[in-house]
Amino acid sequence: xxxxxxxxSWAEFSEVYMPLIFGFCIKRGLKRADAADVAQEVMRxxxxxxxxxxxxxxxxxxxxxxxxxxRNAISTHYxxxxxxxxSVAETTLLEYVSxxxxxxxxxxxxxxxxxxxxxxxxxxxxxxxxxRIWRAFEATVIEELSAKEISKEIxxxxxxxxxxxxxxxxxxxxxxxxxxxxxxxxxxIRECQSQAM
Amino acid sequence: xxEETPVPDEAAIEAWLAGRLSPDEAEALERLMAxxxxxxxEDGIDARALRAVPKxxxxxxxxxxxxxxxxxGSSRTSDLAMESPGELIGRYRLVERIGRGGFxxxxxxxxxxxxxxxxxxxxxxxxxxxxxxxxxxDAERQALAIMEHPNIATVLDAGATETGRPFFVMELVDGxxxxxxxxxxxLGTRQRLELFAAVCSAVQHAHHKAVMxxxxxxxxILVSDHNGYAVPKVIDFGLAxxxxxxxxxxxxxxxxxxxMGTPAYMSPExxxxxxxxxxxxxxxxxxxxxLYELLTGAxxxxxxxxVADGYEEMMRIIREVDPPVPSxxxxxxSASGSKSGRSxxxxxxxxxxxxxxxxxxxxxxEKDREQRYQSVGALGDDVLRYLEGxxxxxxxxxxxxRLAKFYRRNKAGVLAGAAMVxxxxxxxxxxxWQAWRAKKNEARAVxxxxxxxxxxxxxxxxxxxxKVMLDSADANNRSSPNYTVRExxxxxxxxxxxxxxxxxxxxxxxxxxxxxxxxxxxxxxEEALEHAARGLVxxxxxxxxxxxxxxxxxxxxxxxxxxxxxxxxxxxLLLEEGMxxxxxxxxxxxxxxxxxxxxxxxxxxxxxxxxxxTARASLKLQEQQFQPGDHDYLLDARSTLxxxxxxxxxSEESLALYRQTAADARRDLGVHPRTAGAVHNLATAxxxxxQPVEAEKAFKEAIQLRLQFLEPGDSKVCMTIxxxxxxxxxxxxxDEAEALHRKALADRIxxxxxxxxxxxxxxxxxxxxLEKQNRIDEADAYRxxxxxxxxxxxxxxxx
Numbered sequence: 001x002x003x004x005x006x007x008x009s010w011a012e013f014s015e016v017y018m019p020l021i022f023g024f025c026i027k028r029g030l031k032r033a034d035a036a037d038v039a040q041e042v043m044r045x046x047x048x049x050x051x052x053x054x055x056x057x058x059x060x061x062x063x064x065x066x067x068x069x070x071r072n073a074i075s076t077h078y079x080x081x082x083x084x085x086x087s088v089a090e091t092t093l094l095e096y097v098s099x100x101x102x103x104x105x106x107x108x109x110x111x112x113x114x115x116x117x118x119x120x121x122x123x124x125x126x127x128x129x130x131x132r133i134w135r136a137f138e139a140t141v142i143e144e145l146s147a148k149e150i151s152k153e154i155x156x157x158x159x160x161x162x163x164x165x166x167x168x169x170x171x172x173x174x175x176x177x178x179x180x181x182x183x184x185x186x187x188x189i190r191e192c193q194s195q196a197m
Numbered sequence: 198x199x200e201e202t203p204v205p206d207e208a209a210i211e212a213w214l215a216g217r218l219s220p221d222e223a224e225a226l227e228r229l230m231a232x233x234x235x236x237x238x239e240d241g242i243d244a245r246a247l248r249a250v251p252k253x254x255x256x257x258x259x260x261x262x263x264x265x266x267x268x269x270g271s272s273r274t275s276d277l278a279m280e281s282p283g284e285l286i287g288r289y290r291l292v293e294r295i296g297r298g299g300f301x302x303x304x305x306x307x308x309x310x311x312x313x314x315x316x317x318x319x320x321x322x323x324x325x326x327x328x329x330x331x332x333x334x335d336a337e338r339q340a341l342a343i344m345e346h347p348n349i350a351t352v353l354d355a356g357a358t359e360t361g362r363p364f365f366v367m368e369l370v371d372g373x374x375x376x377x378x379x380x381x382x383x384l385g386t387r388q389r390l391e392l393f394a395a396v397c398s399a400v401q402h403a404h405h406k407a408v409m410x411x412x413x414x415x416x417x418i419l420v421s422d423h424n425g426y427a428v429p430k431v432i433d434f435g436l437a438x439x440x441x442x443x444x445x446x447x448x449x450x451x452x453x454x455x456x457m458g459t460p461a462y463m464s465p466e467x468x469x470x471x472x473x474x475x476x477x478x479x480x481x482x483x484x485x486x487x488l489y490e491l492l493t494g495a496x497x498x499x500x501x502x503x504v505a506d507g508y509e510e511m512m513r514i515i516r517e518v519d520p521p522v523p524s525x526x527x528x529x530x531s532a533s534g535s536k537s538g539r540s541x542x543x544x545x546x547x548x549x550x551x552x553x554x555x556x557x558x559x560x561x562x563e564k565d566r567e568q569r570y571q572s573v574g575a576l577g578d579d580v581l582r583y584l585e586g587x588x589x590x591x592x593x594x595x596x597x598x599r600l601a602k603f604y605r606r607n608k609a610g611v612l613a614g615a616a617m618v619x620x621x622x623x624x625x626x627x628x629x630w631q632a633w634r635a636k637k638n639e640a641r642a643v644x645x646x647x648x649x650x651x652x653x654x655x656x657x658x659x660x661x662x663x664k665v666m667l668d669s670a671d672a673n674n675r676s677s678p679n680y681t682v683r684e685x686x687x688x689x690x691x692x693x694x695x696x697x698x699x700x701x702x703x704x705x706x707x708x709x710x711x712x713x714x715x716x717x718x719x720x721x722x723e724e725a726l727e728h729a730a731r732g733l734v735x736x737x738x739x740x741x742x743x744x745x746x747x748x749x750x751x752x753x754x755x756x757x758x759x760x761x762x763x764x765x766x767x768x769x770l771l772l773e774e775g776m777x778x779x780x781x782x783x784x785x786x787x788x789x790x791x792x793x794x795x796x797x798x799x800x801x802x803x804x805x806x807x808x809x810x811t812a813r814a815s816l817k818l819q820e821q822q823f824q825p826g827d828h829d830y831l832l833d834a835r836s837t838l839x840x841x842x843x844x845x846x847x848s849e850e851s852l853a854l855y856r857q858t859a860a861d862a863r864r865d866l867g868v869h870p871r872t873a874g875a876v877h878n879l880a881t882a883x884x885x886x887x888q889p890v891e892a893e894k895a896f897k898e899a900i901q902l903r904l905q906f907l908e909p910g911d912s913k914v915c916m917t918i919x920x921x922x923x924x925x926x927x928x929x930x931x932d933e934a935e936a937l938h939r940k941a942l943a944d945r946i947x948x949x950x951x952x953x954x955x956x957x958x959x960x961x962x963x964x965x966x967l968e969k970q971n972r973i974d975e976a977d978a979y980r981x982x983x984x985x986x987x988x989x990x991x992x993x994x995x996x
Contacts, residue, residue, distance in 0.1 A: 114246035130216025
């Protein structure tokens with residue numbers, strides 16, 4: 001059914017992007033609850049924009065659109081807090097947040113996106129593998145232990161560790177590449193516009 | 198013969214990866230695995246990103262935790278399959294789908310028992326907690342049931358479908374949305390206004406029965422023909438409350454934006470971040486938008502443009518942007534040649550509008566609800582008055598009021614930084630001046646050219662001064678990173694620019710006033726007073742004729758500052774002067790209001806006799822001058838006098854006043870925070886007067902009213918519950934009272950935690966109750982706890 005498909009696009013999209021936005025906010029010094037607020041705010045404005053066909057797919061990808069939306073939402077969030085008086089230092093920070101994105105920011109955003117995608121993909125494929133296999137993968141890939149070191153811990157030959165690593169990695173790549181932002185985009189627009197009737 | 202090395206087959210490897218092999222099998226397989234065949238192609242996987250995965254995972258967990266708390270674990274019931282014709286929901290059989298909206302589907306359905314009839318059945322499609330929606334609805338059901346009005350479609354029933362989605366059953370209305378109806382029938386202004394007045398009367402009726410609509414918009418007002426008469430019916434009463442509130446509580450996630458109300462018709466307070474405090478005046482706003490649309494062909498803000506720039510921008514527009522008055526909108530429409538679909542010629546309509554209707558509409562859609570019509574009834578009355586050719590109560594706002602409004606609205610902005618303050622001041626200055634000029638030019642059609650030039654010159658100088666201010670801010674900004682708004686104000690106000698203004702007291706007076714209000718908003722009353730007082734002196738020198746009212750404005754501001762600094766003498770002296778000016782200018786209403794403030798000050802000084810006399814005189818004036826929309830002032834005046842009388846031991850008269858105040862509030866304001874306050878006050882007075890049974894009744898009513906706006910556990914709600922308990926104690930019903938005390942205490946703890954002064958207070962009350970029941974030990978325990986808490990509070994002051 002078409003609806004279910006749409007749900008999946010939204011679900012996948014927010015599974016990747018909610019934590020991304022949330023994490024970005026945390027890095028900008030927001031408290032957890034506030035970060036969650038901002039993240040939801042951004043998602044809401046995205047859905048409003050998509051629903052009203054104001055979002056122009058030509059303008060760029062989600063990520064860039066959201067990046068701007070997130071920074072705006074963060075600066076609005078700061079502005080909303082009625083703290084008196086705000087020092088110029090804080091004001092400067094605000095302006096910094098809402099000014100044109102610095103390279104550093106954009107890099108952070110891109111980099112965080114990559115690791116969120118990986119984390120999401122791992123979450124998804126984790127059930128497909130036995131604990132020992134996963135451990136072999138995790139230890140060698142993320143913790144950067146040698147095959148030999150981990151082979152003792154999980155009682156598996158180094159060769160087998162390599163095989164495990166290879167196989168999980170292959171599956172991970174598949175999962176990561178299954179993300180098709182263009183498809184998300186199209187399906188989300190379709191859903192939002194049908195809802196906005 | 199060399200033994201062939203068995204190569205592990207793919208199926209075996211997959212079983213191994215998935216952990217489907219026994220330990221022995223796995224070990225055997227692993228031994229077979231050769232090295233070197235598995236060079237890992239890691240293209241497209243960023244190694245740095247991989248290493249950051251643990252951090253990313255931690256963030257995911259936190260994010261999930263945070264959002265889950267809000268969603269409250271509600272299931273995504275919106276995913277469930279749709280209903281289909283013929284299906285039975287409760288005792289209703291679905292016939293055909295007649296509507297589809299953000300909330301869900303609307304069906305024509307057939308009810309078979311107890312009577313056979315067609316109804317409208319609305320299935321809510323939200324992913325929200327069904328039980329909660331129904332519980333909320335149940336709370337409203339009684340009120341809904343007693344609504345009987347020819348222009349209200351009754352809600353008949355509610356329940357849950359088998360798949361757990363809430364549904365509502367309503368009277369089936371065979372009509373079209375009011376905007377479409379007006380367009381299709383090409384109704385004239387008079388007919389449109391008559392329809393609108395009928396809608397007002399319906400909504401007012403509901404408010405009297407303690408039901409707010411909260412989602413008034415054309416599609417919720419259906420018009421049908423009955424014997425040649427157009428009959429509007431408001432549908433969906435009470436549904437918004439049942440469904441939207443749980444939104445603010447949990448489902449603030451992703452796509453549920455359509456639940457928040459319909460942006461174009463949403464009042465600024467509904468659009469604000471903390472939207473729990475919404476009252477009947479929000480419906481006034483939505484109706485104002487509707488009226489705007491009926492008159493001009495479109496709501497004040499274009500729904501598409503509203504959502505064009507995202508959520509935040511939309512909220513900002515609703516809260517801050519003033520739409521053009523309807524007549525101006527019409528003029529610009531006809532100038533740009535756009536079709537409004539109106540049957541009247543634009544020219545004559547815009548003329549019609551310009552007179553009075555503009556102000557009726559604009560007053561209904563005021564951003565600040567205190568400035569709106571205080572009830573739907575008052576709005577409807579003004580429309581009827583207009584239809585009868587009588588003067589309406591809404592008038593063009595004064596310059597001073599616009600200044601205050603502009604300032605209030607931008608207050609948050611002021612605090613956001615030095616630059617903002619500068620902009621604010623510039624904006625304020627210009628807008629004040631423009632508003633003032635516009636008003637003057639309008640008020641006195643004939644105006645000498647030289648006088649107009651003089652005003653322009655004043656405006657120019659004012660703007661120039663603001664530039665000085667900005668420049669000084671900028672210079673300091675560069676020298677110190679911690680330059681605050683206050684420091685900027687200090688530098689500016691101690692600067693030399695006052696000297697440059699020596700020859701122009703009117704401009705200086707204006708600027709002093711602005712600086713004073715900036716200080717005041719920063720909580721620096723002393724500095725504010727300094728500038729306000731200086732401004733007043735200059736104003737006295739420069740003001741002539743009708744400008745004297747500005748002197749009175751300034752006097753009120755200075756008096757207010759004295760008052761908050763505790764100098765009651767000065768405050769009362771000044772107010773007496775201000776009152777004299779108002780008197781001289783014949784502004785009786787202001788005389789009445791100022792004298793009421795005075796009487797409060799007299800009472801504060803312990804001069805009860807004088808306070809009583811002043812309050813009586815003021816109240817009498819206010820009653821004489823009363824116009825719809827003045828309810829708040831009148832309520833305030835009555836309560837003040839009642840309080841003064843009580844202090845004077847004139848309890849009978851005091852009680853009578855409290856009664857009258859409560860009765861008026863019920864009648865005029867309906868369900869309204871002020872009504873709740875008035876009823877609570879009456880109840881307290883009854884209790885003090887030794888009438889606990891009556892007090893009990895009134896407290897119960899007050900609690901009901903409060904719960905319309907506040908949540909259980911709110912300070913005021915708990916306070917009234919404790920008071921109710923005490924009224925029960927007066928009647929010797931100690932058990933019941935104890936239960937109430939405990940409930941309020943528990944609610945409050947849940948809301949604020951234990952470290953709150955309210956908790957100590959509640960514990961004392963509970964202790965008093967227990968003592969009356971001779972449970973001395975328990976009482977003592979609570980008292981000790983309360984005392985410890987009070988001590989702790991004193992050590993760590995509450996923000």
